[in-house]
Amino acid sequence: MRSDGKGRSWTDRPVTLDAILVLVVLCVALSLMFMQKIVPSSRTSQFLVVECGSAGVYNIPWDEKGVYNFSGPLGESHLELTEAGARMVSSPCPDKICIEMGIITRPGQAIVCVPNRIVVRVLQGRE
Amino acid sequence: MSTFKLVYLAMLTSLALGLHAFEAYLPVPYLFPGAKLGLANIVALYTLTSIGLPEALLVNVLRSVLGGMVSGTFLNIGFYLSLSGAVTSILVMGLLEKTASGALSLVGVSIAGAVTHNVTQLFVASLILRHAGLFFYLPYLLFFAIPTGMFVGFVAGKLKDIGARLVNSLT
Numbered sequence: 468m469r470s471d472g473k474g475r476s477w478t479d480r481p482v483t484l485d486a487i488l489v490l491v492v493l494c495v496a497l498s499l500m501f502m503q504k505i506v507p508s509s510r511t512s513q514f515l516v517v518e519c520g521s522a523g524v525y526n527i528p529w530d531e532k533g534v535y536n537f538s539g540p541l542g543e544s545h546l547e548l549t550e551a552g553a554r555m556v557s558s559p560c561p562d563k564i565c566i567e568m569g570i571i572t573r574p575g576q577a578i579v580c581v582p583n584r585i586v587v588r589v590l591q592g593r594e
Numbered sequence: 595m596s597t598f599k600l601v602y603l604a605m606l607t608s609l610a611l612g613l614h615a616f617e618a619y620l621p622v623p624y625l626f627p628g629a630k631l632g633l634a635n636i637v638a639l640y641t642l643t644s645i646g647l648p649e650a651l652l653v654n655v656l657r658s659v660l661g662g663m664v665s666g667t668f669l670n671i672g673f674y675l676s677l678s679g680a681v682t683s684i685l686v687m688g689l690l691e692k693t694a695s696g697a698l699s700l701v702g703v704s705i706a707g708a709v710t711h712n713v714t715q716l717f718v719a720s721l722i723l724r725h726a727g728l729f730f731y732l733p734y735l736l737f738f739a740i741p742t743g744m745f746v747g748f749v750a751g752k753l754k755d756i757g758a759r760l761v762n763s764l765t
């Protein structure tokens with residue numbers, strides 16, 4: 468039964484272009500996902516903020532890998548920033564809780580060393 | 595505007611509003627916050643294909659505004675997302691319906707509308723929040739746009755066949 472005013476029902480229409488459209492959308496979605504895996508955009512604007520007691524606040528861009536020394540009231544703490552993330556490798560504090568906190572990688576995570584007055588945070592955002 | 599058309603558009607608007615409100619009660623998939631079925635778009639697409647673009651735009655904008663008032667999100671972020679998505683998706687669907695009619699079925703038109711809806715909403719949300727990071731979410735929404743777009747297009751197509759018969763019997 469033709470119910471459409473144009474004399475053709477919607478089911479009669481060719482659907483090749485529909486299939487192409489679906490394929491295009493899928494391809495765009497997949498390539499966008501792939502690009503996110505290759506270039507993690509969240510990493511580019513990510514940085515470390517180290518608050519070092521009364522000595523001051525330091526910003527470390529996420530790209531600048533290496534070992535950083537920060538001196539607190541007890542002595543020098545060594546913070547290592549690698550591809551895997553940031554972690555405290557050595558600390559003069561008695562409990563070593565900051566070392567046990569392990570690796571931090573994502574914005575919002577933090578390493579805190581109370582005895583040596585060091586707070587390391589991962590932040591994200593505009594410069 | 596004839597009385598028939600006025601009543602018909604009012605009925606369509608209230609139907610869309612009902613679906614809009616009903617959808618708010620449907621559980622959102624846990625993995626995809628923000629993903630929606632787009633039930634109200636069935637009515638928008640039906641209006642577009644059976645009456646025309648200006649009428650569909652009217653129905654969809656009214657649905658968005660009234661829906662915001664009903665669900666209490668009027669002039670909230672959610673309202674702006676809904677309104678902007680409603681306007682752009684109906685414009686794109688209207689354009690495609692006109693130009694690619696015959697090559698693209700209602701399902702294809704609907705998928706294009708769903709994609710437009712998603713892109714617009716992310717764009718507006720990024721503008722409001724002043725943060726472009728939201729676009730990382732786009733591919734996931736695009737994946738979701740395909741099944742929901744298909745569903746909406748399929749139902750709107752069915753509705754068009756039934757509705758045409760119904761209108762013929764009424765007039």
